[in-house]
Amino acid sequence: MEGGKKIRSVDKAMALLELLGESRSPMTLAELERRSGLPKSTIHGLLSTMREHHMVSQQADGRYCLGLRLFELGCAVSASWDVTGVAAPYLAKLSSVTGATAFLAVRSGGEAVTLDQSREGSGLRIVSETGCRLPLYCTSQGKLFLAYCSSEAEQARLLRAHPPVPHTPHTITDPDQLAQELRKIRAQGYAVEDGEFRIGLRSVSAPIFGLGGTLQYALGVVGLFRRTTTPEFTLAIRLATEYAAQISDELEALSGRP
């Protein structure tokens, strides 16, 4: 289907960046050797090259970590998305009214990536960092992306890439039960997650559509709701759905005349 020439050295360089990104703390060259399976000198050459571009940086003790230029490029990516600007005021309203964390997410391969977050209301603890990847099958945004897949085959492919694993006793791992849940989500137009990812946390996600009616982003609320039937949670559902629709409209108007 796709895939041009593979430049192996670049391939390896990207793999190293991903390893450094997964690790919370800076990594030693020996550690990178074990994790990547590449020879030390090869790693050293690749890292040296990327260091000159400030894509990685090396601290005084010799350990390597991601560099400042990656932060800059990441910000450039964020700024290039029209949706972040459009959604920002809605995120703020959503979190201040519900008192929970509002978020904007997109699908990336078989996972969901949080694009932006807001927790205006109370100083609730951070649920998940912006820019981190979350599973599809046990988050409201993830299940939304699964439910609105273009085809059954696509849906199955995404689930096969990351097979459901129980995160809590409430995680839906049974294929049939999950399929039923996804049908329900599609029917009602929003997704609810009931402590399936973290005990005590509940969330709702509503669809933001792009041109052609395809699902593009998820707008949601996550927090320490007691049940998914409380008036507070019901309000969160209604607002998320309303705002998501408004964002869809604004995006459409924006793309109409660039």
Add this chain to the structure above:
Amino acid sequence: MEGGKKIRSVDKAMALLELLGESRSPMTLAELERRSGLPKSTIHGLLSTMREHHMVSQQADGRYCLGLRLFELGCAVSASWDVTGVAAPYLAKLSSVTGATAFLAVRSGGEAVTLDQSREGSGLRIVSETGCRLPLYCTSQGKLFLAYCSSEAEQARLLRAHPPVPHTPHTITDPDQLAQELRKIRAQGYAVEDGEFRIGLRSVSAPIFGLGGTLQYALGVVGLFRRTTTPEFTLAIRLATEYAAQISDELEALSGRP
């Protein structure tokens, strides 16, 4: 002085990422060919490889742009810095009290990079995006970094890398005048910029020190102040200096017992 082996293909790949980052809009392969001077097929191979890692993405019309993985890595970089977490509440306070934009910056080569921003008070327009690079010689944070350089040679090297160019009639381009300004900054412990970057904008930056008393970050306020002698601006100077000192202390305490 330093610099291991240069892996040329990786070098080229990084150059392409930087080109894509500088451009606001997605780029065509032909455009990249003109800007980079590399043959089309070489570029194609490099981009294809990076596309598989989601470092770049290609939209329906064939044009290339930076990919989602770069956003994720950028967020990881941001999260890895202890200073962003420590400074966040001070940024919020600073902007809400002064009604202007508060920022946290770091030096990157011969430029200053904005790490984080806050504009709680009024909905002032965005002065500069987070993650963007600004000149040293005509911003308060930049002049602060120049003033606290480890050596005269270092200072001269940074200025030579980006020779002062007038951005406004108030930009200091004369070497002697700039040297005097930097001495003054070092003496008073903070830097003031008086419309030297953008007409009407004024800013102040205070130093955040790391271990050994070396300047690490700059905490500042920028906004539409009428003069640098108004009570509002004087307050901004005092608060920025106070908060920067407090952040320095918190960072030191944090690094004491990890």
Add this chain to the structure above:
DNA sequence: TGATAAATTCGATGATATCGAATAACTATT
């Protein structure tokens, strides 16, 4: 439909990334 431009594929060539081993720098321990 034809014309223009762009993205992509292909294959031979030689430049160059690779790899293991040796060295240097550094830390912690005795």
Add this chain to the structure above:
DNA sequence: AATAGTTATTCGATATCATCGAATTTATCA
């Protein structure tokens, strides 16, 4: 203070692999 164990870094020969121009396909516009 000396050593043992770690780690980053350098080096050079070999064959792999990236490179490049031209050809092909695909898309866009008149």
